[in-house]
Amino acid sequence: MKEFKLTAKMRAYKWDELTEEQRRVVEVAKEQIKRSYCPYSGFHVGAGALLANGEIMRGANQENAAYPSGLCAERVALFAAGALYPDQPVKKLAIACYTGGHFTKEPGSPCGSCRQVMLETEHRYPNHKMEVLLYGEDATYVFESAADLLPLIFVSENLKG
Ligand code: THU
Secondary structure, eight states, X not given: OOOOOOOOOOXXXXXXXXXXXXXXXXXXXXXXXXXXXXXXXXXXXXXXXXXXXXXXXEEEOBOOSSGGGOBOHHHHHHHHHHHHOTTSOEEEEEEEEEETTEEOSSOOOOOHHHHHHHHHHHHHSTTOOOEEEEEOSSOEEEESSGGGGOSSOOOHHHHTO
């Protein structure tokens, strides 16, 4: 038996420590909470995805009375990026969560399905890492690569055995 410890690197930044470009994408995610459709959870999530060509794609969670038919904010933004600009790598993805009348103090944590989609998006464009920014009122967590959010990934190479 061998034991492995899987580690991930993450940095926590104060707002004024972020770069201008990072703040721009986070601002889009924050603004997007207004476009969330969340009558069931009351939990608003906004997302912004900065593409290599400078465009920022927008997402907001979209719920449905048939609960599993809804979609998370970050997947809305990433799938819109793939549908509109399939040749553009995603440089940065930001997410902000809002509930009870305010943004969450701690950043929201993306669900497993969103992490899987982030990974596939990153892998689609070799040599382009996708930075992930999780906004919280107290700190913004920054991951240099989507891969840091999902160890032991399942990607297309795994299908080859
Ligand atoms: N949600 C997101 O949009 N992104 C996440 O990373 C976590 C959860 C949404 C899904 C659902 O509409 C609501 O938040 C409550 O789970």
